[in-house]
Amino acid sequence: MLKYLLEKEFKQIIRDSFIPKLIFIVPIVQLLVLPFAANFEVKNINLAVVDHDRTQHTRRLTEKIISSGYFNLTSEYSSYREALSSIEANVSDIVLEFPLNFTRRLMTDGKSSVLIATNTVNGTVGGLGSSYLSSILSEENINTAVRVVNYFNPHFSYKNYMVPGIIVFLLTIVAGFVSALNIVREKEIGTIEQINVTPVPKGIFLLGKLIPFWTIGFILLTISMVVAWLVYGLFPVGSLGIIYLFAGVYLVIFTGFGLTISAVSSTQQQAILTAFFFLIIFALLSGLFTPISSMPEWAQKFTLFNPVRYFVEVMRMVYLKGSGWADLWPSFVILLLFAAVFNGLALLCYKKSS
Amino acid sequence: MRMLCGLSVPTSGEAHVAGYDVYNETEKIKKHIGYMSQKFSLYDDLKVWENVRLFGGIYGLPKQQIIDRTDKLLKILNLEDQRNALVGSLPLGWKQKLSFSIAILHDPKIVFLDEPTGGVDPVTRRRFWELIYDAARKGITVFVTTHYMDEAEYCDRVSIMVDGRIEALDTPENLKLAFKTDNMGDVFYALARKAKRGD
The missing domain is CATH 3.40.1710.10 (abc type-2 transporter like domain)
Structure with a gap:
């Protein structure tokens, strides 16, 4: 049964005029523009x-x-x-x-x-x-008190710091938005009714939605990393396997997030606005643009409930420091929990009858 | 109809479809029914054969059976040339015939058609009813809602609802006798006059 649903989703995605463009253009443009805009180096x-x-x-x-x-x-x-x-x-x-x-x-x-x-x-x-x-x-011996040595990012390059984070942001946006639009679109067209009247179990139907977005996410991740390497000469110091492993779980989280929103919304506008609301909060509280340590304490506590935060940290650690499994496994466990919660919610919110 | 198909949860009353309860056994009901909604609801961006394959797969038909039934279905509908056309590009009448054929692809016990002939010309409507008769001959119960009283004449049993209640349930002949008229339109008007609700 799943096989037929997957066949349908992939055919629809390929025939869609928008999604394939999104997968290629978004990462390239964002990776070329954002690191410059989000540059905290001060000049002039x-x-x-x-x-x-x-x-x-x-x-x-x-x-x-x-x-x-x-x-x-x-x-x-x-x-x-x-x-x-x-x-x-x-x-x-x-x-x-x-x-x-x-x-x-x-x-x-x-x-x-x-x-x-x-x-x-x-x-x-x-x-x-x-x-x-x-x-x-x-350097001229004037009021010399502290000498600062910078490890890992010796040139204070914000690009090195931003690019891994922006890759996370890209995966979040694409997985979150594209999946948020999906089920609700079938609701608008009316095809969901034809599915709901069949004996297809909810879990299988959602899995049929999740796997295609998961695949898209991996393609996007690969393109982004290639762009980061070609344009910024940035290649992870740590293992690629770890990045893909974390990305696999992370994509499940945000696909679940999008599908939940899609299941509770009745129009595409509603789904987009809801997804936008949450994604902005997730992005701002992720430590992507501003360091978490300089947020007020209550905001720091909020970031603990933000999956983006963990993956941004992991990507920076793997990209810049080459951190391995020993340092990263706690984040992995937390991300697994998020994946379970968001997809559980999707399963709970998607109803075959009203 | 949506309650019978398990799409809406009933608030009160009692009903069984294909032997299963509409409150607790909706997923079992769904295995044994077909449904064609008022709003066309096959996938416009899939080809004709892909839609047939998808729903065949969802109902768990074996691979070879899906292939055989697709060929047979396209032949009956005279759609063999359109096999690779996107469903979205077909005229409405063809879409409805395809939609009905897919609804009975898995040989359900009963098929629900929600105003299936809205918006098509009389010739296409006539053809559509031929398909319904074919299905009925194969032993599938066909449950149709309609606003056209001439269509009601085609049915074996007619129920007329007024203000959400069943006011009449019998064969067209018996109903016409009871209301002393020769067409279903008059039966409908006689009953509908009692309606208190505005809509």
Whole structure:
């Protein structure tokens, strides 16, 4: 019985004008565009310099800062107050003030200090700007306190960090949306009635829906990983087998999620809006765009009930660190639970009679 | 009709279909019935033979039987040339005949037809009734709802419902005698006049 249902679903998918395009175009476009849009590197920070010392050394330091590529020198001011008003006028983001005797103190004591004032209206620009600035200055022995060493992503490349997460996001969207639209579409056309009046068991019918989307998900995953490799030179440090194993469970979760929504909706619009509502929350609370550790505590607790969170973590760990089964099995167990819950829900919500 | 087919859950009353209870044994009922909905409901994006194969498979017919019955069905319907056409491209009358043939593909005890001849011309309607007679001759009970009283004349037993209740249930001949008329239309009008509900 399942064989005939699968045959039907695959034929319908292949004849559909939309789904095959979706499988190829979406991953390529998203992987090409999103890592740039979701780039948290900050460049072109406007820097105002107040130099009271006016020595060759301070001039050289200023040049070094500008040549780092992160800063634009807006202007040099003669007083801190003037520089501050340039921040108020939104001309500059950061003020760097060299005090009088800065160079002499550096020569005699071996260290010296500067003042950095930051406009933190845009916290990212302010925070990252001042830390870039202090790391450049610390190389010159100015107020050196902490030395940061970055493992795993030494160039702070957000692309390396974002791409594995975006692959997860792609699988979520495609598996979630495409399956959410499926049963409800049969409801709208009326074909579901012809199925409901046959003795086909609910589980078999849902399995007949799940397996095709699962297959689509694997194709999508493979295309995405190839794109990540060709465009960003990014290849998982860890095992491909682990990625596919996790993806297998993960796709079951979101197909179950979509089928549940499809079973409770009566129109495609309703299904899309419901799926959209949940997927946005899942995406924002996944740690994909913003680190979970900087969320408020209640929001951090919410992320524990979010399957996206676990797979994003797993993908980053496998891609960047090469983590193996020993580190990942707890996430696997949790994902299995999610798969059971969502598909149980789908089974419960899909009714053959009303 | 939807309650009898197990598509809706009844709120009260008692009914058995093919010997099974409509409350607890709907899945057993479904094995022994065929159903053709008012709204055309085969898959438009599957070919004619693929639709036959799908429903044959769902009802658990063996592979060879599906192939044989598909050939036979297409021959009876004169659809052999359209075997590989998408169902969506067929005219409505053909779709309905195909839909009916698929509903009785698995030799059910009873087949339910929900206003099967809506929206087609009289010639096609006549042909459709020939298919119904063929099925009845094979021993399949055919349960039809209709708004056309001339179609009611074709039936062996007619029930007329008013305000959701069965007001008459007999052969067309007996009903016409009881209402002292020579056509089913008058029987219907006499009963329908008593209706209190607006719709």
